[in-house]
Amino acid sequence: MNFKETAKKIVELVGGEENIISLTYCVTRLRFELKDRNKADVAALENLEGIMGIVNSNMMFQIIIGTDVVHVYDEIKTIIYLDEEKTVSKASKNPLKVVFDIMVDAINPIVPLFLIAGVLAALISIFNVIGILPEKSSTYLILSAVQQSVFFFLPIFVANSTALKLNVNPYIAMALAAVLVSTSINGVEGLDLFGIKLTPVTYSNSILPIFMAVWFMSFLDKKLDRIITEKLRFLFKPLISILITLTLVLFVFGPMGTWLGNAIASLFSIVGDNVGNWLVIAILAAIYPLLIITGAGGFLIPVILTAIAELGYDPIIVPGALAADITVGAVTLAIALRAHKPEVKQLATATGISALLGVTEPANYGVLMKFKRPYIATAIGGACGGLFAGLFGLKGYTIVTAIVGITGYIGPGESGMYNFYIAVGTVVISFVTGFVASWFLSLTPETNPKLTDTKDNYRIKAPVKGDVIPLNEVSDRVFASQAIGKGVAIKPKDNSIVAPFDATVTTLFPTNHAIGLTTSDGVELLIHIGIDTVNLNGEFFKPEIQAGDKVAAGQKLMTFDYESIAAAGYDNVVIYVITNTAEYKDVVATTKESVNLNDEILSIELKEAI
Known part of the structure; x- marks a missing residue:
């Protein structure tokens, strides 16, 4: 549409x-x-x-x-x-979820670019290792340029897709991104604006600053439409918009990653001095993928280079990054094996292999960020691998965080092979723990016993006691036509609505007559109390939750006076609809005439998992 x-x-x-x-x-x-x-x-x-x-x-x-x-x-x-x-x-929605969902929606159109970069990076690494593609060859340089350009110009691609999502002029957004990655600004030190010194920021390979910039621009454009007269709007609005937003990026959105990185570096220093570097490495490996997304990883390279120059090796960041990168590859490959959709399986396979070979951005942006939950697995696997590396004193003699460069961990002298064995152990532990964690935290409904008691169906319980009414018999013809989705209705005999499963409250309407729940697997359920009860303006409804709350199966969501609703002239039927019915093979209602709490009332037949 x-x-x-x-x-x-x-x-x-x-x-x-x-x-x-x-x-x-x-x-x-x-x-x-x-x-x-x-x-x-x-x-x-x-x-x-x-x-x-x-x-x-x-x-x-x-x-x-x-x-x-x-x-x-x-x-x-x-x-x-x-x-x-x-x-x-x-409607009322969780602001953080809205922001993250928009970011994911903005990244989805450019996922094919991640696939290009990921597959190409894997092929280049393999062909280089076996000697077919030397690093100094023109072919190597050209193919590397293709792979690297995807991420160098990533802010421009994200600017375009975010602008289209937020109804901002995409060409103005891309122009802003192009300014940020230009050689005059990108990573340049010693710049100032209006006499105020700017924090040097590397904008290439980063998505957060430009995403926040376009988000801000979407609000700014509406304000400018009210301020600037129609005759002057065409001439001045684009210029004012880009200059104000650029200023905000240079002073706030861009340096945020640097500020976060400096804060993390200070925290690591305190932890290292008082506890030990082993804990620092474990924490770093656990959060490393998120550092890359936020742009806070910019502080890492100077620290690595300084350590190698002074000590001859890096004892913290390179070991932590090795554990994190291997874990990202393992988590993504586990998703590939668990996925049923061919496009997810192909994307996760290609980007997972790419991560193991040292290029994690395709997996990070194309898979992990889309599904969110795998970051729990990357934290578990990274922490385990990082802990092993820290306890056994792994040293990074070069900036190598991939399997193909594992021999770079062979150190000088007689103890050199010991360091290599620790690196291999770090790889094995990171991969195994990350893979296992991802497997059991996979986004497939089969792994969530609170939603399903068979492999192929979700069994959803009744939220209220009452008599069952087929959905096509309710007096609201839109719900009856199943245009909103398939489901069932209940003539209530109790004043309490409870959660049928573990979920997030994605919507609680201000008039409190409807609740939207979404499971971690993506099942979207609407509980609509009464017909046209929006006109009661919240009377007779007492919510026990708020939008954004996490709720457990059986938790009370709402107390409502079904008798007073009926006495006020409204149909008090509780409508129970799966709003994303199209994503499933079928939604089948119970044949029972009445249900109690926790009785099975809907069965969702799955087409596919993720």
Whole structure:
């Protein structure tokens, strides 16, 4: 669906901006208050791409869109003026989750680039080791340029995809990124702006500064639209936007990674002096992948080079990085073996091998960051491998953190082979612990017993005691048509709603009549209490949770007065819908006439895992 075009058509077909009194949105629908409903072209709206249905009730004119409703709503806000006192969102989301999800969505379109870089890096390393592709050959240099350029210009690619996601001009965003990776700024020392000294920052190979910049730009553009008159907007808005954002990046977003790196270095120094370097190496190996993402890893290279120059070896960072990189490869390969989707299996295989050969960015950005949970496994494997390296005193004589360069750990003198054996041990322990941790923390539903009691199905329990009603018999025709997703309804006989499984509360509506839950495996469940109960404005509902909370199976989510809801003239039926039904083979409701708490009520038949 093209959200912008859909929004334009909706505004036009409901009678134009002048016919709109107010607009809100719920979990699946836009709710218009119109001056004259006869001006709305219902037939044309129903035939519009992305529209699931129209509900023209006594209270509101509702357009059913599904879970993309928020995107259409945001586009409508850019087309017409909406009184914020009358027009409010009916959803509340965890801000951190929103930010991370947008970052992941921005990275997804450029995953093929990571695949190119990962496969190419692996082939270059292999061919170099067996002598087919010498480092000084032109072919080696050209192929290396292809592989390295993907990451050097990564900020430009991320700027484009993030801008498209946040409705920012992608060319302005890419221009900003190009400025940051230019030879005049990227990693240059001694710069100042307005007479204020700038912290030198390497922007190439980094995504966080440019992501934050484009995110800020999305808000700034809206402010500038209100401040700059329409006649001057075309001429001055792009320039003002890029200059303000560039200033903020140079002074804040860019140096944040350096500040974090310096803080970590200070912490490591304290831990090393008071406990021992073995603990520092274990911690570093556990958090190393996250340091790379945040850009805080910039402090590492100078420290390594200084140590090698003064001692002849690095006793901390190179050993920790070896454990971390091998773990990233192991975790990603475990995902490849556990995955069912061919595209995930292929991506994880290629990037996992690349990580073992020393190039971890494809795995980090293309796989681990997308699924989030594997970072727990990288922390476990990295910490175990780093602990072994630290306890046995592994030394890094060169900046080598990959299997193909393992011979670089052979030290001088008679004890040189001892260091090599410790390096091999670090590789083995990091790989095994990382692989095992990833295997058992895999994103496949089979590994979560709280969701399923068979390999092929999820068994989901009832959230409330009551009589079962087939979804197609509820009085709301949108839910009845299963346009929002398949599920079931329950005529409640109890005032409590409980969580059917371990999950995150992704949505709690301000009127408290609906709750959205998402499991770690991606099952999205909507618990909608009553029909049109949004108009009760929260009366008779008492939530026990907030958006962003982690809840356990059986935990109380909501207390509601189902008798008072009915007495107020509303249908109090509890609607229970899997909103991402399309991702599964089928969703099957129970055939029981009534259920108690913890009775099985829905079964989700799986197409595939990840």
